[in-house]
Amino acid sequence: MKARITWQEGVCFIGQTESGHTVTMDGAPEAGGENKGARxxxxxxxxxxxxxxxxxxxxxxxxxxxxxxxxxxxxxxxxxxxxxxxxxxxxxxxxxxxxxxxxxxxxxxxxxxxxxxxxxxxxxxxxxxxxxxxxxxxx
CATH class of the missing domain: 3.30.300.20 (K homology (KH) domain)
Known part of the structure; x- marks a missing residue:
């Protein structure tokens, strides 16, 4: 099983699974995030x-x-x-x-x-x- 995490900006990342699905992860605003995805x-x-x-x-x-x-x-x-x-x-x-x-x-x-x-x-x-x-x- 493999996965890839790609940094977008700030503390926002896109996770991509081996099966081709993507998910957005981001930090809380107080940590520099913009609340674009789950922590x-x-x-x-x-x-x-x-x-x-x-x-x-x-x-x-x-x-x-x-x-x-x-x-x-x-x-x-x-x-x-x-x-x-x-x-x-x-x-x-x-x-x-x-x-x-x-x-x-x-x-x-x-x-x-x-x-x-x-x-x-x-x-x-x-x-x-x-x-x-x-x-x-x-x-």
């Missing part, structure tokens, strides 16, 4: 959230669960001193669907957190990561 540390949270969401949906569909929506609300705390690493990350899953099995949803989330999500596995070596979930029944 790099926000991208880390998005990457982890996307990775675990992929797993959860895949596992639930394989388990024949009728999922109609999956959202993950991520809350993170960072150290106050440089390097301002993440110290705690909490993921709150909101899974919507028809007749979802509470036990299977919990199992899917645990499997992602403990076995499948590469991003979570890397971060958890230095970050306290927790999760919970709620199910929204769709008629």
């Amino acid at each position: 790099p540390m926000e991208m880390m949270l998005l990457g982890m959230g996307g990775c675990t969401s992929f797993d959860v949906i895949y596992i639930l569909r394989k388990g024949r669960q009728e999922v109609t929506d999956c959202q993950v609300e991520i809350t993170a705390q960072r150290a106050t001193r440089v390097p301002k690493v993440f110290t705690n990350i909490h993921l709150h899953f909101v899974i919507s669907g028809r007749s979802l099995d509470h036990k299977l949803v919990g199992r899917a989330i645990n499997l992602s957190a403990e076995k499948y999500c590469s991003a979570s596995m890397m971060l958890r070596t230095t970050v306290n990561i927790t999760h919970d979930f709620e199910i929204q029944e769709i008629a």
Whole structure:
């Protein structure tokens, strides 16, 4: 896997993935940015959230669960001193669907957190990561 980061101006960068997708990253105005894109540390949270969401949906569909929506609300705390690493990350899953099995949803989330999500596995070596979930029944 490869990626390329190209400096645009100020503290704005364009990231390009090997698969051809691009994303803009920029700093906060107080750091010289113009707020043209997500902060790099926000991208880390998005990457982890996307990775675990992929797993959860895949596992639930394989388990024949009728999922109609999956959202993950991520809350993170960072150290106050440089390097301002993440110290705690909490993921709150909101899974919507028809007749979802509470036990299977919990199992899917645990499997992602403990076995499948590469991003979570890397971060958890230095970050306290927790999760919970709620199910929204769709008629």
